[in-house]
Amino acid sequence: MPHTTATIALVFAAAAQPAPKAPPAPAVSPPASPAAPADPDLLTLRSAADTSDRWAMWLLAEVTLGRFAAAGSRPWSFPDVAEPLWSAAGRAARKAPVDLAQGIEWHRKAAAAGNTASMRALSLMHLRGRLGVKVDVREASSFMVKAADAGDPFAQVTLANWARQGANGQLRSVDRAKLLAQRGLPILEQLAMRGHAEAMFELGQMLRYDGLLRADRARSGALIEQAAVAGWAPALVETARTPFAARDEKAKAEARRRLERASALREPEAMFILAEEAILHPGRSATTPAQGVRQMVVAAEYGEPDAQAFVGHALIEGVHGFAKSPADGVTLLRTAYRGGSLRACTALALLHLDGNHVTKDEKRAIEMLTTAAELGHPEACVLLGSMHLAGKHVGPRDARKAADFFQKASLAGDPTACRLLGEMYLHGDGVARDEARARTYLGLAARLGDAHADETLRTIAPPANASTASPPK
Numbered sequence: 001m002p003h004t005t006a007t008i009a010l011v012f013a014a015a016a017q018p019a020p021k022a023p024p025a026p027a028v029s030p031p032a033s034p035a036a037p038a039d040p041d042l043l044t045l046r047s048a049a050d051t052s053d054r055w056a057m058w059l060l061a062e063v064t065l066g067r068f069a070a071a072g073s074r075p076w077s078f079p080d081v082a083e084p085l086w087s088a089a090g091r092a093a094r095k096a097p098v099d100l101a102q103g104i105e106w107h108r109k110a111a112a113a114g115n116t117a118s119m120r121a122l123s124l125m126h127l128r129g130r131l132g133v134k135v136d137v138r139e140a141s142s143f144m145v146k147a148a149d150a151g152d153p154f155a156q157v158t159l160a161n162w163a164r165q166g167a168n169g170q171l172r173s174v175d176r177a178k179l180l181a182q183r184g185l186p187i188l189e190q191l192a193m194r195g196h197a198e199a200m201f202e203l204g205q206m207l208r209y210d211g212l213l214r215a216d217r218a219r220s221g222a223l224i225e226q227a228a229v230a231g232w233a234p235a236l237v238e239t240a241r242t243p244f245a246a247r248d249e250k251a252k253a254e255a256r257r258r259l260e261r262a263s264a265l266r267e268p269e270a271m272f273i274l275a276e277e278a279i280l281h282p283g284r285s286a287t288t289p290a291q292g293v294r295q296m297v298v299a300a301e302y303g304e305p306d307a308q309a310f311v312g313h314a315l316i317e318g319v320h321g322f323a324k325s326p327a328d329g330v331t332l333l334r335t336a337y338r339g340g341s342l343r344a345c346t347a348l349a350l351l352h353l354d355g356n357h358v359t360k361d362e363k364r365a366i367e368m369l370t371t372a373a374e375l376g377h378p379e380a381c382v383l384l385g386s387m388h389l390a391g392k393h394v395g396p397r398d399a400r401k402a403a404d405f406f407q408k409a410s411l412a413g414d415p416t417a418c419r420l421l422g423e424m425y426l427h428g429d430g431v432a433r434d435e436a437r438a439r440t441y442l443g444l445a446a447r448l449g450d451a452h453a454d455e456t457l458r459t460i461a462p463p464a465n466a467s468t469a470s471p472p473k
Helices: 004-013 040-050 054-064 080-092 100-112 116-128 137-149 153-165 174-193 197-206 217-229 233-244 249-264 268-280 289-301 305-317 326-338 342-354 362-374 378-390 399-411 415-427 435-447 453-457
Strands: none
Touching (some): 040 054, 116 153, 137 153, 153 174, 153 197, 197 233, 217 233, 233 268, 268 305, 289 305, 305 326, 342 362, 342 378, 378 415, 415 435, 415 453
16 A cells, blocks of 8 residues: 555655645554643643543544544534543644644544544545555444444444445345444434534435435435534535535635635545645635645645545646656556546546556556546546547447537536537537537537637527527436
């Protein structure tokens, strides 16, 4: 397993733009005991942790990872008697240095002492490869089972979903799923009614689609919004993602505020979204491209797969202030791919297609592109559509398949796909000739920033009654 954090820190230190001091890579074995912290609040937490107080250990872990927030993050079973520790953690979080290795080690100690919140945190780290922790589905399942057996309702519901789907090392079992859900769901419902942010968010997620609960989109949205208002970082990201990509400036401003709140809590996806905008669209926010690059590095260190893919590509190409380092870039792309990044999947496919920095393997490249396209990645759809249109790498030319791929990417707002689909409708290539649809897609492509769409539009005679309709579904 490559040490992701160390790789990023090493190459970013050589970049043209100055970099902040990066945290060390998480250690597999316990790190050496540091000198006692001078801060009185950290001393309070450390003293309690040294007496095997499992909640002091959890607090130290979250503070040291930079993720602690006084609002919206209190675990469901946090005891009232530990309130002074909670207050000390809130003060310490504003000044404690971030140390990923030490934070993970405190979570391991808390889990060993029976803290189910730490067990769940470690389970998700192993499942997704977060914070440099090695991806290990068996270990992820083990931690989640231990938390569920200890009575944690969030773990019980998570395991119920895994058992229902046969996911993450769990055998598919409807009966086991029902039993686990019967234990955990009533407690989550009670916690949500009392305003517990994490419970509201988890229930909201479950109500989106039929599963352990019957789908209820209205209630789902309301619960996730309430969790966001309460300050739960994943809910802040969930409610901001769509408005942030919209054209409504008022909605986008509110979305940015939510993403900034989540970013301050080291929520990796929030850091990635804000960093990407700062880097690719300078001037849209107060964050400079150089600051965006730093934030992208931190998001990658915290395990955001798309951030790792972004940095990996930048290293291969030597762009955005990164010193060119293809070997490190490929390593990061592979880490991001294992973490589920469709961007990384598409980028690696292109490398295998041409044999750049990796073994040339056209068959594997097409398989990876197909996987990414089937899961909705617009760039993969455009690439496969272009290959079918040209009859390269995928067999004989097939304009119908090309149009299908462009249609899928256009629904995701890809400007190139909109232009290419518009041109196909204009010429009747693979689809029935339709100037109205051609004009609609080309107009959308132009509004989305495609530089060539306007040129093609000028070749089409204007309609008798101009239409601004959205692309047909």
